Amino acid sequence: MTTSSRPARRSPVRLLTREQVIAGAVRCIDRDGPHLSMEALAREMGVAKPRLYRMFADKSELDGAVSDWLVAQIYAAVAPDLSLIMQPPRATIHRFLTAYTGVIAEHPDVFRFLVLTQSVSSADPSARPLDIGRRLSHDLAERSRSVLSSVALDTDGIDHLLRGIVGFVMAVTDLWLDTDPVPLPEPTALFVDRTTNAVVQLFDGFLREQGVVIEPDMSVAATLATITENAPPLD
Numbered sequence: 001m002t003t004s005s006r007p008a009r010r011s012p013v014r015l016l017t018r019e020q021v022i023a024g025a026v027r028c029i030d031r032d033g034p035h036l037s038m039e040a041l042a043r044e045m046g047v048a049k050p051r052l053y054r055m056f057a058d059k060s061e062l063d064g065a066v067s068d069w070l071v072a073q074i075y076a077a078v079a080p081d082l083s084l085i086m087q088p089p090r091a092t093i094h095r096f097l098t099a100y101t102g103v104i105a106e107h108p109d110v111f112r113f114l115v116l117t118q119s120v121s122s123a124d125p126s127a128r129p130l131d132i133g134r135r136l137s138h139d140l141a142e143r144s145r146s147v148l149s150s151v152a153l154d155t156d157g158i159d160h161l162l163r164g165i166v167g168f169v170m171a172v173t174d175l176w177l178d179t180d181p182v183p184l185p186e187p188t189a190l191f192v193d194r195t196t197n198a199v200v201q202l203f204d205g206f207l208r209e210q211g212v213v214i215e216p217d218m219s220v221a222a223t224l225a226t227i228t229e230n231a232p233p234l235d
Helices: 018-032 038-045 049-053 059-078 082-086 089-106 108-119 132-150 158-179 185-209 220-230
Strands: none
Touching (some): 018 038, 018 059, 018 108, 038 049, 038 059, 059 089, 059 108, 059 132, 089 158, 089 185, 158 185
8 A cells, every 4th residue: 555745735824914803703703793813803804813913913903903993994984975065064074963872873892893992901001991082082183174274264273162062962872872882773863853952053163263153054055155254464
């Protein structure tokens, strides 16, 4: 009896991308709750844990990637609606918050997961807690600064305003999910209405300091045009 001298065939290495791993992490969180471990993610992806650490330096980097994913989902839900600028400011904010809550309601445990990662301390002093609010407020401040500068409004304080607004929205989102663990339509609609009222008041206070009083029924585009028309001539 002879034995073959040919080496045994190895199974091909499964190709795996960061995007696939992030999607797997979201699946795990949606299914199992807001506590995600690298061991559970490795089982979900069908790979050894060291394979994940070749793609993500540590758990905090994965947390950051999941945060980026959620922010991208929020923007994707809002960005296609180009009609927002043709609506009054209150309606615009209401539509934005409606889209935002739609994403959160679809993935409530992903939001809870990100909130939990902010409260976990690290032995590594260089590791900063995850702050999804910082990511959102920075991007919104840059967009707002561009718009306000185009109509000659002073943008000083816009970062303070947007950090406060986003922080407020994140805090009341946590409250909403705490009182409504499985988001239902009626409590969600009430959350959107109340949050819209608060955000409108914050924006209104900021603009009044600039001498701008918004007409409730005037579209964002018409409001910007009016500000431009009434702006003092440049020296």
